[in-house]
Amino acid sequence: MNTKDLYQDLILDHATNPKNKIKLNYYNKDTEGFNRLCGDSVHIFVHSKNNIIDDISFLGNGCAICIASTSVMTQALKGKSEKDAFTLINYFLDLMKKQNNDEHLKIDNVEYNALNAFKSIVNFPMRINCATLSWITAEATIRNKNKQINIEDYK
Amino acid sequence: MNTKDLYQDLILDHATNPKNKIKLNYYNKDTEGFNRLCGDSVHIFVHSKNNIIDDISFLGNGCAICIASTSVMTQALKGKSEKDAFTLINYFLDLMKKQNNDEHLKIDNVEYNALNAFKSIVNFPMRINCATLSWITAEATIRNKNKQINIEDYK
Amino acid sequence: MFENIKDQFPIFKNKIKGKKLVYLDSANSSQKPQAVIDAVNNFYTNEFSNVGRGIYTLAVNASEKYETTRLNIKKFIGANSETEVVFTKNATESLNLVASCFGEKFINKDDEIILTELEHHANYVPWHFLRKKKGAVIKFLPIDHNGDLKIDELENLITSKTKIISVTHMSNVTGTINPLDQIISIAKKHNIPVCVDGTQGAAHLDVNFDQLGCDFYAFSGHKMYGPTGVGMLALKYKWLDEFGPFLGGGGMIDFVSKKDIAYARGVWKMEAGTMPTAEVVALNEAITFINNLGKQNIINHEHQLTQIALEKLKNNNAVKIVAHPKAQGGVFSFNIDEIHSHDVSTILDQEGVAVRGGHHCCQILHDVLSINSSVRVSFGVYNTSEDIEILCESIKKCQKIFKK
């Protein structure tokens, strides 16, 4: 396992130039997610209408893995139905548990590659939370569940 | 080092038939001594007049070493001047520290043998407090210092 | 039953005053099997790192091992998914944690705490603190002449002011195994949480936290063939939410600012500062050791030894066993007529026999039994019937010395 497997170009690109890193002008759901161990924090903003994620964005502070994963996540979820979003979130979280399960997955190749760029994180157990923080937070946002999330509670 | 060195006949005699184990009818000083580790406790009563220890006795509960040592102590101190009593107490306490120092000691052979019967206790470090408890308590009694004594404070 | 098991405990290779070591003080602390010693050694030699925040390899591995022990401890005590295990420094700290955190929030003036006459000071002094600080009342469930709890009186002790019941699983003096099932079912009827001092239970009795249904179970690593310096508190998760923190420091916080602090949740809230890392890691081997022998085999082995010892000592009229409980684990205490427990202990030591004299941190029990002190015999997996023979012979030597 080489560092370059973890810090792939795709991840570094998203980390240095994250997409959707801005606060939405209009949003109807938002949640703050926090990783106590690292100090990573993300604030997810969602505008959803008729169970479709119209728009999604984030603000946050964190390591490259965290920021890149959040950036990829916002790209992947934008425009999706909430149902499809949950499927995708589960897929990503399973990926982080080494449970590769791409049946029933309706995503294009670009998305597939983006998500799978994070696959080698499973070999860096202390960094998994960095990758999953925003996905777990996004799920809570869409479900309009919690205002604040501590990733350590999601083990 | 053999058990019989510790439990000499003289000690066992005093332990099973302690002398002066009674509460004095008339006393002007008394102190309770306690050994937290063992649960040994002695209550020393002294009647002293013109700096002479007229009478001395004890009540108490404890192991053979403790009771024997107290018994021997009351015999040795009875009738002595307070000054001579302190010398004897110091002699005994020194003996328990392996500091044999019998210069200037004015005691007869019987007393000398009685006190030195306890000498091998130095080889049983956890039992030294059993032997010294009543001597330390007696010193406090004669000096009219404390009402209660905890031997652990005398290290 | 456990043939050649002494070979697994290197201490038995040594002589005490030229004699074989007959270790009968396991209720105080058990000896350590080679596997546990090796685990400490290996961790320091090859893998040492602090756990927690580290992302480098050593730290990751250490954290993983630390959490593996937690998982295995949970399995060991039959915890379900709503149960957590907090690491402390010993059972005493675990009990202090419960008394302090519970008391802080739920005990007010005149509230009542029920203990028993069998309790170790570790399960009394922390509650006494609440008596002093909060004006709480402590009631003691009494024992009968056998040394068994008068369980029938429990209902009568309970009032609307009763806030918690704290009771030992097994007495460290009489070996009495308390009927936790009964106590907990009575307590549940009244919605009273139950804290169990499992210090003598964990390595010697059947423990099923989930089935028992108690709220807290406190125990120590060093009495279950593990290293010193580590204790545990199993508890229902909800208490971690209810409780404020116990000790404050690194690792138990979420956010810190000059004005305020947000505490971490779950077990983290209770594990402040650098934990006994090597100790927790090595404790895992102690659990494996016990699991490999099988708890039921251990129970049988120690029960048998106790029966043999009590039977043999019956032949010695001068030996008075302090209590004869109905259900008894591998512990009993006695006195020899006219010989103080400390003299017994000293003389037995000359024969290589390690027993303890005193009140064994159970002064109330000794008061109730109207004795000053006692000699305690407690068994571990490594004891044999030969040990008992040596004990009985040594007791006779002791009597001979005192008869001169």
Place this chain on the structure above:
Amino acid sequence: MFENIKDQFPIFKNKIKGKKLVYLDSANSSQKPQAVIDAVNNFYTNEFSNVGRGIYTLAVNASEKYETTRLNIKKFIGANSETEVVFTKNATESLNLVASCFGEKFINKDDEIILTELEHHANYVPWHFLRKKKGAVIKFLPIDHNGDLKIDELENLITSKTKIISVTHMSNVTGTINPLDQIISIAKKHNIPVCVDGTQGAAHLDVNFDQLGCDFYAFSGHKMYGPTGVGMLALKYKWLDEFGPFLGGGGMIDFVSKKDIAYARGVWKMEAGTMPTAEVVALNEAITFINNLGKQNIINHEHQLTQIALEKLKNNNAVKIVAHPKAQGGVFSFNIDEIHSHDVSTILDQEGVAVRGGHHCCQILHDVLSINSSVRVSFGVYNTSEDIEILCESIKKCQKIFKK
């Protein structure tokens, strides 16, 4: 200076991801010399017993060794006859003990506690508890842009309500060595007791408790080449008389009855339950190890390494050292432009370099420095200038990866 010293630390025989281990996290916990590992091993293998009440040979020897460590710790920190050393589980517990016992008796509503912006959470959270429970006020002595305390402002912070000052000997982030002399002499003028968090001081700085004249000095065994699971609190004896007990249990009592309890005096009052026996015994070897090297040699060695590292890193423009204190021990922290500390730590780990990213339990300090986190480098006796070279190279690799 310490040639071949790595040979005394078996962990350095291992490879990390095929690379030599470059351990730069001693401020978190130090690696263990063979002598300490052997001492733990030997104690469990040949001598194990609980200390305290036992009269049998094993127990007597264990108690003696336990007390020998206490004596040697006293000598080690330059304690005089009016000083005592209490064993705890870690520095965090030591600080909690001070805050809790002092607070219980001497802190009332609106009373003031002075800390500094450099404090580790272990020297803040326990005082925060008093803020919550008692309504006390916490004031922070600020630092200047170098990371040095603004010592001139201390007088102004002190009021008639100031009850205690608690300050770290050395920052675990910036390496700032605080002018304890000055602080204590100012405090003394106002009759205010001073508690020193000596966790980073004990193994790395000159400590003379008597000369310093502070009231408390808290530290941890595992950061001074000793085992995990044991901490210490040195304190003036009078506080043991003044303070009520901290944890309750066996060993800290004089008399117990159903109605009341009399506590033991001296250090016993504070050592409840089974102590980390093997840990205390083995700690003695850690002291011997440090004494043999010589504290002044250690100070020089670590100072030199720090200077070399800071000098080298000056050549790398992307590396920003977070503070430049006037007096600095063997600790510093930095950030690399545009790279988060956790990414740095992960990448350095691939090179065998163990450093920690994060706020190092000093969130307030990081807020004051306006940084989110940092990478910390901390030295121990086993580090060499070669370690620094590998560090600097690894940092460059890290930058290369991020530049793609």
